[in-house]
Amino acid sequence: MLQLTKDGEYGVRAVLHLASDPMRFSDIKEISAAQDVPGNYLAKIMQQLARSGLVRSRRGAKGGYALSRPPRRITLREVIEAVEGPIFLNVCLIRKGECPRDAICPVHDVWREAQRRLFEVLDSRTMEDLAGEGVKKAARAKGSRA
Amino acid sequence: MLQLTKDGEYGVRAVLHLASDPMRFSDIKEISAAQDVPGNYLAKIMQQLARSGLVRSRRGAKGGYALSRPPRRITLREVIEAVEGPIFLNVCLIRKGECPRDAICPVHDVWREAQRRLFEVLDSRTMEDLAGEGVKKAARAKGSRA
DNA sequence: TATAATCAAGACTAGATTAGTCCTATATAC
DNA sequence: GTATATAGGACTAATCTAGTCTTGATTATA
Secondary structure: OOOHHHHHHHHHHHHHHHHOOOOOOOOOOHHHHHHHHOHHHHHHHHHHHHHHEEEEEEOOOOOOEEEEOOHHOEEEEHHHHHOOOOOOOOOOHOOOOOOOOOOOOOOOOHHHHHHHHHHHHHOOOOOOHHHHHHHHHHHHHHHHHO | OOOOOOOHHHHHHHHEEEEEEOOOOOOOOOOOOHOOHHHHHHHHHHHHHHHHHOEEEEEEOOOEEEEEHHHHEHHHHHHHHHHHOOOOOHHHHHOOOOOOOOOOOHHHHHHHHHHHHHHHHHHHHHHHHHHHHHHHHHHHHHHHHH
16 A cells, blocks of 8 residues: 555654663563553564564563664664565565566656655664654654643 | 555556557557456456546447546656555655654654655656657567567 | 563454456447 | 447455464563
8 A cells, every 4th residue: 555554653663762762671561651552562563673683682570672783873764674574665676577567667667766765765864863853853842832 | 565556556557558549448458458457457447547537438339448638747646546545655644633643753754755755756757758668668678579 | 499570472363455356237339 | 229338336365454362481680
């Protein structure tokens, strides 16, 4: 449907939560409450993030999750692809020859260009950038409420 | 899944087929054979395109479909949205206030920007452009086969 | 070392979407 | 009147979405 799923959305929220205090281990309960994500569902997503290597986990009491790299070195695209798998705006982009019509299809090049531009945006935003933006936005939101 | 469905893909193929001879009425059988789309499935998609107004239909013998506007005035985005519905890369973009976290979410703006850039690409390609590209590509493919 | 906390892995589910197929009714050219 | 087409809708199998729940392994700490 050309739309990000909840997996991607929740994954980004979780990583942003970790990015706000990168060295601390946060557990599912904390992330779930702070980021408004169902706990049992978040658990699956965190496992995926851990398997991808973006996040490391620690079991047992005082366990939880922390980033494996500084937030500055994690892009939005990496997080999304870690939980959703690689992005292909059209199946014809999965690999050369995936679509037998490639040689004659005039739309293929447009999708390639569209995907390139999407990646430009998603690659250019790091978790550090976004976490900083989040702090600013939260402050503004609080200010306007006062 | 952040991916175009077959509906969109087939819809574009069909409209491009009509664009190659915009005034002629082509029937399902012709489009289906030429564009490699299952006939019964294509029928549903053509009805959707007709309802959207992009294409007009004529029933009965010698009936079929033709474009309602010159190919130069139909964009790729229009065709895709006619069959798939409006594009929203993330649910938070559907409308202001759709996501209760908008005021504090730092990712919202990134999705808005990403969608804007995607639209730039999809809005800039008309069916005339693409049909022309298709003719060129077909000629090249034929040449390289010879 | 017993216990409580916490992640890991996977089974399970209801509902929606995807990618079709098929049938009946209606309209039109000849 | 008949053959040809679209219109509309019912139907389906397979997959995806967005969860929930259970069991098992690991770890800090009293």
